[in-house]
Amino acid sequence: MDTLHFLGIGLAHIFTQQNFTVLVIGLLVGMAVSIMPGLGLVMGVVLALPFTYRMPIEPSIILLTAIYVSGTYAGCFTAILYRIPGEPMDVPLLWDGYAMAKAGQPAKALGWALVAALTGGLFSSAVMVALAVPMSNIALSFGPPDYFAAVFFGLTTVVALAGTSLVNSFISLFIGLLVGTVGVDPIYGAYRFSFGSPILENGVSYVMVLVGMYGLGEVFNRLGQGLALHGAPAVETRVKTAFPSLSELWAIRGTFLRSSLLGTLLGIVPGAGATITSFISYGVEKQYGKRRDRLGSGLPEGIVAPQVGSTASVAGHMIPLLTLGIPGSGATAVILAAFLLHGVQPGPMLFTDPASKTVVYTILASLFVGVIGMCVLGFFWIRVVVKVLRIPQAVLSAIVVLFCIVGAYADRNSVSDVWIIAIFGVLGYLFEKLRFPIAPMVLGVILGPLAENAYMQTMLSYHNDWTVFFREGLSGTLMVISLLAMCYPFVRHQLLQRQRARAVRVVQR
C-alpha cells in the first residue's frame, strides 16, 4: 500500500512541466542515438550527463533513464527495415525481423517489436517496483562480505558472459580493476600508481573512462572504417506499424513470459547488459521455443524474444543500483554518477527517508511513463527520427567527439580530465583492434573501488580470514554461483572439444 502511495506521488511528479519535458527529450535522444550506428545508448547517456549538472536531481535521473529505456527500443526500426543494427543488442532482430520485412510484412514486424518492448518494459518495471522495498530491506542487512560477494558476482558474470575469448575478457577486467586503484587509497591514504602526477593523484573517474572508451574510442574505430554507413538506405517514410491480433499474441504467450522473466532476472545481474540479455533471450527461444527449428525465417518469436529481453533488462538494472548502489552496466554507472553529483548515494538508505523515497518512486514511475511514451513516439514519430540516418557519419562523429571533450571538461573545468578521456579513447580503439572486450574493463573501473572497499573492510574486521566469504550464508551462495559461472565456459569448452574429437574419430573409422 505504501509502495502504491509513493508510486502515485511519483506519477504526479512526472507530469510536472520540467520532468515531463526532460522525459520526452530523453526518449527522443535515446531513439536517435540507438538508431545511429556508431552511437549507442551508453554514449547517449554519457553525452547527456553534462546537461544534468544544473538540474535538480529528479529531472536529471529522469532524462538519463529515459535515454536508457528508449535506447533499447528504437534500434529495431533500422534493424527490421534496413538490416542495420543501431546497437549490438539489435543484431538478433536482423534474423527474424528483417526476414519478416523482406517477406512483405515490415509493418507487422514493427508492430511485434513495439508490443514486445511495451510488454518487457512494463513487466520489468512492475517487478522492479514490487522488489525495490524487499531488496532494500535485504540490502540493509548486508555486511562487507555480502557486499563484496555481490560485486564479485557482477564482475565474474560480465567476464563469463561476454567476449570471444575468456582470457581476453579476464585481462580486460583486471586492467579495469587496476585503473580503479589509481589515486589515494581510501583506508590508509597512500598514493598508488600516481607517479607524482597531480592528475593521477585524484584518481581516474569512471565517467571519464566511459566517455573515452565508448565515445572517443568508438569514433576512432569508425575513422578506420572510413565512417561509411555501408548500404545507407534511402529513408523509407511510408512504412507504418501494424499491431498483431490478440489471437496472434496469445499464440506466443510463452515467448513473452519466458523473455520477460529472463530479461528482468538477467537485468538484476550486474554485468549482463541489454545486448547479452537480447542474445540469451533469442538463444533460449532457439533452444526451447515451440517453433525453434524455424526460427530465423521471419517468425514473430524471433522479434519478440530479443526485444522483450533487452527492454526488460533496463528496469532490472535499476534494482541493484537503487537498492545496493551497485551499477550493473555502463548506463547505470552514469546514472549513479548523476546521483553522486547531486550529493545522493543510492542504496538502501534511499528507502528510509520520505523525501528521498519520493525521488526514487518518481524515477520508478518515470520508467512506466517512459516505456509507454517511447512506444507512442515510436508509433507516430519514428519516421522522423529515422531521418537522422541521413546525417553524414563524418559530421556526426566530429560532433560526438566535441560532445565528449566538452562533457569531460565541464565536469570539473579541468583540461586534465580531457586528456584522460583522450588516453582512454586510444585505449578503447586498441581494445577493439586487439579484440579485447571493453565491457569487463569498464565494469572493472566502476565496481573495482566498491569491491576493494568491501574486501578491505572484511579483511580488517575478520583478521585477514578470507574464508569468511564462503562461510556466511548469502556471501557463500553468491561466491559459489560466481565460481560456477566462471568455470562453466571452461567446462563447456572441454566438453565440446571432446565431442568434436569423438566425432572426428567416428568419421575416420
Add this chain to the structure above:
Amino acid sequence: MAASTKAGRIAPYAILLAASAYLYYEALHFDYAHVAGRIGPDAWPRMILILLIALCAWQVLRLALGRDAKSVQGIAQTLEAAAGAPAEDEPPHRAAPVWMGIALTFAYLMLFEIIGFFTASFFYLIALMFVGGYRRPLPAMALSFAVCVCFVLIFMKFVYVSLPLGRGPFLALSVAVMRLLGIH
C-alpha cells in the same frame, strides 16, 4: 610472414606482462604506515597484478607454442553461435585515418587553452570531418561554425561551463563571439 604475425599476436600480451611486472614492483613500494597483522593498500592491487601477470604469461606461452586456435568463449558468444548468427563481414580497416584522428585530437587538446575553445574547435571539426572522408569544404566550414556557436551558446550560456577563451588575440576573438551571442 607467419613469424611476424605470431610476434604481432604475442606482442600485446608481452607488453602487458612487462607493464604488470613493473607495476607490481611499484606496488611493493607504496608509502604508508604499516600496521602489524593488517593488510595494506598494496594487497588488492598486488592480487590483481599477480592474476594479470599469470594470465599474460600463460597467453604468451600458449601463442608461442601455437595453441591459440580454440580459445574459450563467453556464454553469450556460445549462445550467439548456437542461435545461428551469420558471420558479419568485417568492414575494411585503415590505420592511417585513425592515427591522424588521434594526432588531431591531441593537437587540439594542446591548443585548447591557448587559442580558445571556439577557434580550436572550429578548425578541429573541419579537420576531423576531412579525415573522416567528408570532402566538401564550404559545408564543412559552415557546419563547424554552426556547431561551435551552438556549443558556446549551450554550454556557456545555459549550462554555465567556462570554456577556455584563449590568450592574446584569441581571447579578444572569443570575447567578441560571446558578446555577439549575448553571453556576459
